[in-house]
Amino acid sequence: MLSRLWLFCFLALLTTTTHVNAKSIAELKAIQKLPNNKLKLRAFEQIDPTSLTDQIAACEYYVSYSKALSNEGRSEEAKQRLLNEINSPSFDYNHRWTARLYKDLADIQYHNYDYEDARETIKKAIYHYEKSGNIEFLTHGIVRQASIELRTSHYLKGINIIKTYQKEYQSWLTEKDLSSLFYFYGRAYDHLGEFQTALEFKIKAFEIDKKLNAADKKMANNLFGIADSYNKIGEHQLSYNKFLEALALDRKSDNKQDIGHSLAKLSYQSYKLKLFDLGIEHAEEAISVFRYIKHQRNIAWSKHNLALNYAGKGELRKAIILEEENYSFLNKTxxxxxxxxxxxxxxxxxxxxxxxxxxxxxxxxxxxxxxxxxxxxxxxxxxxxxxxxxxxxxxxxxxxxxxxxxxxxxxxxxxxxxxxxxxxxxxxxxxxxxxxxxxxxKEQENLLISNALAQQQNQQMVFIILFIVFVSFTMIIYIKIRQNRVLEQQQRLHLNKLLEQRNQLFSQIAHDLSNPVTVASLHIEAMQHEIIECKPENLSKISEKLTDLNHLVKDLAGLAKLETANFTLSTQQTDLNKFVSDIHDELATQTTEQKLTLGANKFNETFAHIDPLRVKQIIANLYSNAKKYTHKDGEIDVHFAACERYFKIIVQDSAPSVPKEHLGQIFDHLFRVPNMSNTETPGHGIGLSIVKQIVDLHQGEINASESELGGLKIEVDLPLK
The missing domain is CATH 1.25.40.10 (Tetratricopeptide repeat domain)
Known part of the structure; x- marks a missing residue:
């Protein structure tokens, strides 16, 4: 009760005098207990620095005053105040307090994105902390140094700084120090994409700080980091809840910048959860907070989150206005x-x-x-x-x-x-x-020493363990060797099969390439030796064979392109009604000796996420195949449908049909059904193979069966999404 009365009297004195002769660290600590940052700043402004009696009080004054300035958005003034004290110190500071001045200057530079300045400043802080021998403060300095590397995308460099420090000072580190290191590892592994590992480290740090009853600000920072990791693994509701807990602690410490950051994150998580009105509310409050401390950059971030929520809600005009305001501001930065x-x-x-x-x-x-x-x-x-x-x-x-x-x-x-x-x-x-x-x-060795009376029993146990390990190791090696042999045999069989398929493929390609070349060559030689006349109809036959050869080469090139590892589709949302209408127009204008029927069911879904150019290629190849192998007086039916999940393409024709034993092979490279010589233009066995490749790239399905018209029926199902 007396201590509260003393604090009240001290605060009253601060508000009624022009200068306060604060002489001790206790009086400065009292200012830190003020309910909000504006009161703290007013109190520090009223202190006469010449009244400070020792280096501890002076250091606390300049550090706390600078932090209060930075929290109010007056970062340049905060940095200058610390630099002035470093360059023209009020006291002959020892290494510990000199390091403190440098460390807090680096913190303010870091939080205001002056990373190069912060990198140089923190090196000086670490030098003085090492000289002072204070491990707790040295740990803070090392973590800040590594954090600067994270912010500048040097993630492994940051991790190595912490690992080297942890290895060198392992025996001196306390639980409090380990908490800081674990939290850093969490942030670092976030940057490396190891989000689950990052979350585990952050939770470890939080549990240690909770056990040690850490300050609200540190607990809020831990919760903020945990929430960020939940966001990265897609757990947006958990992320929202943790940011809400962090905000509650931020409000208790009344750090405006931290309050604004938590509100901005809550706005983004609301956007992810499609709670757009709630997201708008959080973003607007964040903007209000950052305006209060005059932090233009964070106002822009909050406006961006506000725009995301407006866009999600469908209010595009408001979203565009906000982002255009950001555009104008950021163009000047x-x-x-x-x-x-x-x-x-x-x-x-x-x-x-x-x-x-x-x-x-x-x-x-x-x-x-x-x-x-x-x-x-x-x-x-x-x-x-x-x-x-x-x-x-x-x-x-x-x-x-x-x-x-x-x-x-x-x-x-x-x-x-x-x-x-x-x-x-x-x-x-x-x-x-x-x-x-x-x-x-090492623990095992200590255990053996402390239990000398049970040494014989322990030795027997060690022997048994070693024997089990040896047997296990031997079994693992045996199993591994056996597995390797089986794997080698399977690979050998697979390789032989591939070689056999390759030889067959080359043989078929050579045959198909040589046929038109041979016919064309014979015609040319016959005309050279005047066996036949050089008439247009004879030249036309040569041209036809060369055209066949050109089609074959193009088909082979197209197939090779589809099978390359880096080939991707150019998918887009496609209006099926317009797409099918265009196909109808294209097919209807083509000349054909068969009866062509075009049809489509009423589409339940009117849009599909497909590559329209490649799907047109599917339809063109199926239609070309049907024309090629259907009798001149036959029928060809092309039909389209769309259900809840698939866009369906059905192409069927009349006789001749494909024997059932060959239906499963018609999509293989260069496969042609035997005894199908009833057409004047036999195919090369490539068109349907190309169709199969395009369907597979769409993650769709293709099936061949007997047609109700007496020929071949091919059904293609392409996913709508």
């Missing part, structure tokens, strides 16, 4: 590419929605140019994807193709880097396991 790419790409997406592909292309191109090739790779890929869609809408397929190649290149680079990061993660895991093994061996 340097760097901050993460926010810029988010805003620019969202403007591009909104432009596509309102059917303005040229504007979308302009925004996406600008977003793609932000940063460098080593940063923002996921956002650069998003920009390329938007550019590709814009070019497709504009029918600019040449540029669309170039953009698609660039996108594939970036994806390939990302896969390689992810693989390298994964290897590094596994290396770190192995080293951690080795360290655990060494600790286990």
């Amino acid at each position: 340097k760097k901050d590419y993460q926010l810029k790419t988010s805003v620019w790409n969202h403007l591009a997406e909104l432009s596509l929605v309102i059917d303005n592909p040229k504007k979308a292309l302009s925004y996406a191109k600008q977003a793609f140019e932000f940063g460098d090739v080593d940063t923002l790779k996921d956002r650069r890929q998003a920009s390329l994807s938007i550019m590709h869609r814009a070019y497709s809408i504009m029918k600019d397929f040449e540029n669309g193709y170039l953009v698609q190649n660039k996108l594939l290149e970036l994806q390939s680079i990302e896969h390689k880097e992810n693989y390298a990061n994964r290897l590094a993660f596994l290396k770190n895991t192995i080293e951690a396991k080795e360290k655990e093994q060494k600790l286990a061996e």
Whole structure:
């Protein structure tokens, strides 16, 4: 009761005097207990620095005052105040308090994105902490140094800083120190894409801090990190709940910047949960908080989240206005590419929605140019994807193709880097396991020493364990050798089969290539030796054979392209009614000697996510195959339907039919049904193979059966989504 009365009297004094002669650390700590940051700032402004009696009080004053300034958005003033005290100190500070001044200056630089300055400042702080011998503060300095590397995309470098420190000071680290290191590992593994591992480290840090009754601010930071990891693994409801818990603690400590960040994150999670009205409410409060502390960049982030929620709600005009305001503001700022790419790409997406592909292309191109090739790779890929869609809408397929190649290149680079990061993660895991093994061996050794009376029994136990390990190891080696032999035999059989198929393929290709060449050559020789006359009809026969040869080469090239590992479809939302109408018009205008019937059921679903160019190729090949193998007075039926899950294409014809034993082979490369020589233009066995490849790329199904018309019936089912 007396202590509360003393605090009340002290605070009253602060508000009624021009300068306060605060002389001790206790009086400065009392200011920290004030209910909000504005009161703290007012109290620090009224203190006369010359009244401070020792280096501890002076350091606490300058650090706390600078933090209060930074929290109110006056970061430049905060940095200058600390720099002035470092360069012209009020006291002869020892290493510990000098390090504290540098550390808090680095913190303010870090939180205001001055990473290069922060990197140099934290090195000086670490130097003085090492000289002071204070492990707790040294740990904070090392974690800040590693965090700067994370913010600048040097993730493995940051991890190695912590690992080296942990290895060197392992025996001196307390639970409090380990909590800081575990939380850092959580953040680092987030950047490496190991989100589950990151979450486990963050929960470890939180449990330690909870056990140690850590301050509300630190607990809020831990909850913020846990919520962020839940977001990354797609658990948006859990993420929302944890950000809400963090916000409650932020409000208790009244740190405006932290309150604003938690509200901004809650707005984004509401967007992910499709709770758009709630997201709008959180974003508007975040904007209000950041305006209060005059933090323009975070206002822009909050506006971006507000725009996402308005767009999700369907209020596109409001979303565009907000993002255009951000666009105007960010155009005047340097760097901050993460926010810029988010805003620019969202403007591009909104432009596509309102059917303005040229504007979308302009925004996406600008977003793609932000940063460098080593940063923002996921956002650069998003920009390329938007550019590709814009070019497709504009029918600019040449540029669309170039953009698609660039996108594939970036994806390939990302896969390689992810693989390298994964290897590094596994290396770190192995080293951690080795360290655990060494600790286990040390514990075993201590146990043997402390239980000297039971030494004989322990030796017997060790012998048994070693024997079991030896037997197990021997069995593992035996099983492994046996598995390798079986695997080698299977691979040998598979390789022989592949070689046999390759020889058959080459033989068929050679035959199909040689036939038109031979016929053309005979005609040319006959005309050279004047056996036959050089008439148009004879030249026409040569031309027909060369045309056959050209078709075969093109089909083989098309098939090879479809089978390449990096070939991808250019899928898009396609209006089925318009698509089928176009197909009807194209087929109806083609001349045919058979009776052609075109039909379509009423579509339950009117849109499908397909590659329209490749699906047209499917229909063209099936129709061409039907014309080629159907008698001149026969029938061909082309029918379309769409159910809840599939877009269905059915092509069937009249006699001749394909024997049942060959129905399963007609989609194989260069396969032709034996004794089907009743057409003047025999096929090469490639068209249906190409159809099968395109259907597989769509993850669809294709089946061949006997037709009700007496010939062949082919059904294709393509997924709508």
